[in-house]
Amino acid sequence: MKLSEVGEFGLIDRLGALLGEPPEGETWIGDDAAVLRAPGGTILFTADLLVEGVHFDLAWTSPQDLGYKAVAVNCSDVAAMGGTPRRALVSLGVRQGIELAFLEDLYAGMRECSDAFGMAVVGGDVSRCDQLVVSVALLGNPAGRRVIERRGARPGDAICVTGTLGGAAAGLRLLKAGQPVPPALRAAHLRPVPRVREVEVLRRFLPNAMIDVSDGFAADLGHICDASGVGATVDAGRLPLIDAAGLPAGLDPLELALGGGEDYELCFTIVAERAEKAASEVEARTGTRVHLVGEVTEEAAGRVLVVDGVAQPLPGAGWDHLRP
Amino acid sequence: MKLSEVGEFGLIDRLGALLGEPPEGETWIGDDAAVLRAPGGTILFTADLLVEGVHFDLAWTSPQDLGYKAVAVNCSDVAAMGGTPRRALVSLGVRQGIELAFLEDLYAGMRECSDAFGMAVVGGDVSRCDQLVVSVALLGNPAGRRVIERRGARPGDAICVTGTLGGAAAGLRLLKAGQPVPPALRAAHLRPVPRVREVEVLRRFLPNAMIDVSDGFAADLGHICDASGVGATVDAGRLPLIDAAGLPAGLDPLELALGGGEDYELCFTIVAERAEKAASEVEARTGTRVHLVGEVTEEAAGRVLVVDGVAQPLPGAGWDHLRP
Numbered sequence: 145m146k147l148s149e150v151g152e153f154g155l156i157d158r159l160g161a162l163l164g165e166p167p168e169g170e171t172w173i174g175d176d177a178a179v180l181r182a183p184g185g186t187i188l189f190t191a192d193l194l195v196e197g198v199h200f201d202l203a204w205t206s207p208q209d210l211g212y213k214a215v216a217v218n219c220s221d222v223a224a225m226g227g228t229p230r231r232a233l234v235s236l237g238v239r240q241g242i243e244l245a246f247l248e249d250l251y252a253g254m255r256e257c258s259d260a261f262g263m264a265v266v267g268g269d270v271s272r273c274d275q276l277v278v279s280v281a282l283l284g285n286p287a288g289r290r291v292i293e294r295r296g297a298r299p300g301d302a303i304c305v306t307g308t309l310g311g312a313a314a315g316l317r318l319l320k321a322g323q324p325v326p327p328a329l330r331a332a333h334l335r336p337v338p339r340v341r342e343v344e345v346l347r348r349f350l351p352n353a354m355i356d357v358s359d360g361f362a363a364d365l366g367h368i369c370d371a372s373g374v375g376a377t378v379d380a381g382r383l384p385l386i387d388a389a390g391l392p393a394g395l396d397p398l399e400l401a402l403g404g405g406e407d408y409e410l411c412f413t414i415v416a417e418r419a420e421k422a423a424s425e426v427e428a429r430t431g432t433r434v435h436l437v438g439e440v441t442e443e444a445a446g447r448v449l450v451v452d453g454v455a456q457p458l459p460g461a462g463w464d465h466l467r468p
Numbered sequence: 469m470k471l472s473e474v475g476e477f478g479l480i481d482r483l484g485a486l487l488g489e490p491p492e493g494e495t496w497i498g499d500d501a502a503v504l505r506a507p508g509g510t511i512l513f514t515a516d517l518l519v520e521g522v523h524f525d526l527a528w529t530s531p532q533d534l535g536y537k538a539v540a541v542n543c544s545d546v547a548a549m550g551g552t553p554r555r556a557l558v559s560l561g562v563r564q565g566i567e568l569a570f571l572e573d574l575y576a577g578m579r580e581c582s583d584a585f586g587m588a589v590v591g592g593d594v595s596r597c598d599q600l601v602v603s604v605a606l607l608g609n610p611a612g613r614r615v616i617e618r619r620g621a622r623p624g625d626a627i628c629v630t631g632t633l634g635g636a637a638a639g640l641r642l643l644k645a646g647q648p649v650p651p652a653l654r655a656a657h658l659r660p661v662p663r664v665r666e667v668e669v670l671r672r673f674l675p676n677a678m679i680d681v682s683d684g685f686a687a688d689l690g691h692i693c694d695a696s697g698v699g700a701t702v703d704a705g706r707l708p709l710i711d712a713a714g715l716p717a718g719l720d721p722l723e724l725a726l727g728g729g730e731d732y733e734l735c736f737t738i739v740a741e742r743a744e745k746a747a748s749e750v751e752a753r754t755g756t757r758v759h760l761v762g763e764v765t766e767e768a769a770g771r772v773l774v775v776d777g778v779a780q781p782l783p784g785a786g787w788d789h790l791r792p
Contacts, residue, residue, distance in 0.1 A: 145567060145568040145569070146567055146568070147562060147566065147567065147568060147571075150568055152594065155568070155571070155594060156594065158568065158572065159571060159572070159575050159594075160591070162572060162575040162576065162579060163575070163579070163588065163589055163590065163591070164579065164582075164583075164588060166588075166590070170590070172588075172590035172591050173590070173591040178555070178557065178590045178591050180554075180555050180590065180607070182506060182508055182509075182511070182609075183508040183509050183609070184506055184507040184508010184509055185506075185507050185508055187506070187511075187607070189555065189557060189590065189607065190557070191557040191558075191559050191591075191592050191593050191603075191605055192559070192593050193559035193560070193561060193593045193594070193595045193597075193601075193603060194595075195561055195595045195596065195597045197598075198595055198596050198597070199595065230504075231502070231504050231513065233502065233513060233514070233515040233605055234515075235515050235516070235517035235603050235605075236517070237517060237519055237561075237599075237601060238471060242471065243469060243470055243471065244469040244470070244471060244474055244479070244482065245469070247471075247479070247483060248482065248483070248486060251483050251486040251487070252486065255486060255487070255488065258488075259488075264487065264488060264490075264496075265487055266487065266490070266494070266496035266497070266502045266504065266513065267484070267487070267496050267497040267502050267515075268515050269515050269516050269517045270476065270479060270480065270483075270517070271517045271518075271519050271522055271523070272519065272522050273517075273519045273522070273599060273601065274521075274598050274599045275561075275597060275598045275599060277517075277561060277597065277601055277603075279515070279517060279559050279601075279603035279605075281515055281557055281559075281603075281605030283504070283511070283513065283607070285506075285507070
């Protein structure tokens with residue numbers, strides 16, 4: 145069967161079934177990072193492969209930006225489990241035309257992100273390749289043994305999201321179109337900030353479920369719903385959208401937020417009574433706003449978006465790296 | 469500067485200098501795996517990137533073989549630190565023409581190696597790519613806090629090597645030439661056996677330094693010498709070579725052993741008085757022979773190969789993945 149027929153998520157399901165059964169206390173696939181038990185506690189382990197022409201375009205991505213983002217997106221996966229990133233290995237596939245100065249700048253970008261979030265790239269591998277490939281594997285620690293998985297959402301939980309949604313997708317589309325890009329949208333695409341500090345505050349409030357917004361808010365909230373067996377009602381008016389002013393026609397902030405992806409904000413669910421307090425603490429300590437955007441419902445209630453008081457199905461299939 | 473001018477090892481040195489300083493008790497680069505401290509003990513962390521056309525050719529490599537080898541070479545790195553492989557993530561770059569059945573077979577090969585050595589692949593990432601790329605990151609545990617590094621060799625140590633040298637390179641050259649390949653040489657190239665079980669026995673005898681033979685015996689012993697600040701004298705007559713009978717003209721077993729690479733045997737140094745006992749215990753418990761092939765000397769004595777009683781410089785520069 146062709147991979148385009150199976151799709152990225154179908155493929156992950158098919159291959160995941162071949163891995164075997166994790167022992168008690170470990171979770172291997174289906175979340176932002178694998179959860180492993182080691183003699184001294186729990187380890188979070190995640191990997192991301194970035195491929196030139198698929199995940200990045202050097203026409204508008206500097207090597208520093210690429211290095212920064214490669215580390216940042218992996219830090220985001222560990223943060224989304226409630227953890228702190230610690231050590232990474234980076235394997236590089238290097239094509240013709242990539243010279244030493246490029247790789248030194250790439251490393252400078254990796255170092256910049258690593259230093260900002262208290263972790264370190266400790267080595268890796270390098271090979272010739274026809275395309276530039278950056279493969280990162282990252283270890284992290286949760287606080288104690290508690291990890292925040294996708295599967296913990298309960299009906300009645302508040303649905304919350306950090307920061308702003310849709311900026312990365314808007315920035316990418318403007319860059320692709322060769323149009324002027326407001327600095328905030330450029331940064332959202334090229335320099336996403338992993339919400340590591342926010343999680344350090346947030347995890348004390350015991351969120352029930354969490355994911356980072358990499359596939360688009362609708363798809364990622366959908367992953368929480370799938371894993372938790374719940375539904376969700378989202379109030380479109382509460383979603384933290386980018387400003388429509390200055391966006392070219394055809395770019396709709398709500399669509400970008402729901403389906404755009406790569407925001408690397410955190411979407412989490414939390415017992416409703418603790419939501420306001422958690423949001424205000426995160427903002428007070430990190431400066432990052434947390435928005436209460438909806439409510440977890442029973443599964444049978446489905447996934448609903450309320451726009452101007454009118455309920456509709458939550459749209460947004462998300463991004464599939466195997467479908468062109 | 470062009471990467472071909474710097475070379476693989478030069479590049480690793482240049483980039484390694486940009487990583488920062490490891491904290492006390494950690495070793496980041498310069499060995500088979502990074503040594504990290506975690507709350508409950510020491511972690512070994514290693515990564516290898518396999519690229520189609522550079523590291524493997526699907527003309528003679530089945531997807532099962534590729535999956536097996538991708539896991540095996542990483543297990544070998546952990547074994548070479550005196551450790552036990554535990555958990556891996558595998559990121560795949562998948563080109564046009566690779567279908568689901570291929571990836572399922574690749575996973576079956578990964579599983580076969582994982583099951584054989586008590587570890588598990590627990591997930592990873594997948595992306596489109598122009599070339600097939602298999603990127604593995606592996607975690608392992610040493611026995612207690614003791615790891616066996618390259619830098620511990622001391623003058624007077626015996627130099628030992630497991631198994632047979634040169635078989636993988638001979639197998640590869642015959643496959644490339646389209647010539648008949650004896651099964652043992654084909655297996656040496658396509659299905660290298662990581663010496664995980666041998667290390668479980670060997671580490672009780674406290675080797676001073678160890679490396680796996682991936683670049684060729686001469687180059688890998690050279691890495692031990694570089695890291696330890698020692699010299700080495702190797703007796704060519706004691707090296708465990710492949711049988712010259714059946715090899716085509718132009719393939720010399722000694723050259724293949726010294727410079728061929730990818731044998732994934734262990735080369736270690738050990739206090740001379742314990743060498744025979746360690747060798748016989750490993751053989752008794754695993755069936756794998758261990759050969760005493762030389763002696764560690766003072767650095768000033770250089771790197772010497774004794775052939776039929778005549779000393780000469782130890783040849784063999786090893787394999788550089790960045791030089792065509």
